[in-house]
Amino acid sequence: MGVTINCDMGEGFGLYRCGDDAGIMPHIHIANVACGFHASDPSVMRATVRLAAEHGVAVGAHPSFPDLQGFGRREMQMGRDELSACILYQIGALKAFLDEAGLALNHIKPHGALYGAAMRSEHVAHAIADAAELFGVPLLGMAGTLQETVYGQRNIPFIAEYYADLDYDAEGRLIITRQHDAKDPAEAARRAVKVMTEGKATTIEGKDMPMRAETVCIHSDTPGADRLARAVHEALEPWFA
Numbered sequence: 001m002g003v004t005i006n007c008d009m010g011e012g013f014g015l016y017r018c019g020d021d022a023g024i025m026p027h028i029h030i031a032n033v034a035c036g037f038h039a040s041d042p043s044v045m046r047a048t049v050r051l052a053a054e055h056g057v058a059v060g061a062h063p064s065f066p067d068l069q070g071f072g073r074r075e076m077q078m079g080r081d082e083l084s085a086c087i088l089y090q091i092g093a094l095k096a097f098l099d100e101a102g103l104a105l106n107h108i109k110p111h112g113a114l115y116g117a118a119m120r121s122e123h124v125a126h127a128i129a130d131a132a133e134l135f136g137v138p139l140l141g142m143a144g145t146l147q148e149t150v151y152g153q154r155n156i157p158f159i160a161e162y163y164a165d166l167d168y169d170a171e172g173r174l175i176i177t178r179q180h181d182a183k184d185p186a187e188a189a190r191r192a193v194k195v196m197t198e199g200k201a202t203t204i205e206g207k208d209m210p211m212r213a214e215t216v217c218i219h220s221d222t223p224g225a226d227r228l229a230r231a232v233h234e235a236l237e238p239w240f241a
Contacts, residue, residue: 020220023225035093058103064110084128165183172201179221185227
C-alpha cells in the first residue's frame with residue numbers, strides 16, 4: 001500500500017466549529033474522528049462520518065483522555081483498566097455512526113496527550129492495545145517508539161506516521177503543543193517528500209533525523225490546514241497507491 005494522508009477532524013462541539021473539515025476532506029485518505037472526550041459530540045460525529053463517506057475517505061477512531069476542556073492535550077494519570085474502558089467507550093460510540101453509514105472502522109489513532117503518553121508509558125500503550133485488540137484494526141503511531149514496540153508484541157498492525165504540521169526536537173521526539181502554529185504549505189510539502197524519498201525528517205534545529213512513515217498527518221485545527229493538506233497531497237501524489 002502506498003503512502004496516505006490522515007487528518008484529525010470532527011473536533012467541533014455543539015455550535016462551535018474547529019477546522020475546515022469540508023475543505024480538508026477532498027485532500028486526505030483517512031480521517032481520525034474525535035469521539036467526544038476531547039472534542040465532538042453525537043451530531044458532529046455523525047456529520048463527520050457522513051462527510052467522509054461522501055468523499056470515499058476511510059474513518060478511524062481518535063480517542064483521548066477525558067479532557068474536553070483541555071482538548072485532550074493534558075496528560076492524566078489513569079490505571080490500565082480504567083483507561084482501556086475509556087478508550088473502548090469512545091470507539092464504540094464512533095462505531096455506531098460508522099454502522100449507520102455502512103462503513104467499517106478503519107483504524108485507531110490515540111489523540112494528543114494520550115498519543116504522547118503511549119510513547120513513554122507501557123501501561124498506557126497496553127491499555128490502548130487492550131482496546132484495539134477487540135476491534136482488530138491497525139493503530140497509528142510513531143515509528144521507533146514504545147508504541148511500536150508494545151503494539152508489535154501484541155501482534156497489532158501498526159501504521160507509522162509523520163506529522164507535517166508539528167515539530168521534532170533534537171532527540172527526534174514529537175513536540176505536541178496545546179495550540180498548533182501555522183506552517184508554510186510549500187515547506188511542509190517539501191519536508192514530507194524528503195521523508196518519503198530519503199527517510200529523513202528535519203528537527204527544530206534544522207538537522208536531519210531518521211523517519212519511517214507510511215502516512216502523513218495534518219491537524220484540522222492548524223491554521224490554514226486546508227491549504228496545507230492540498231499542498232502535501234499534490235506533492236505526495238506519486239507515492240499514493
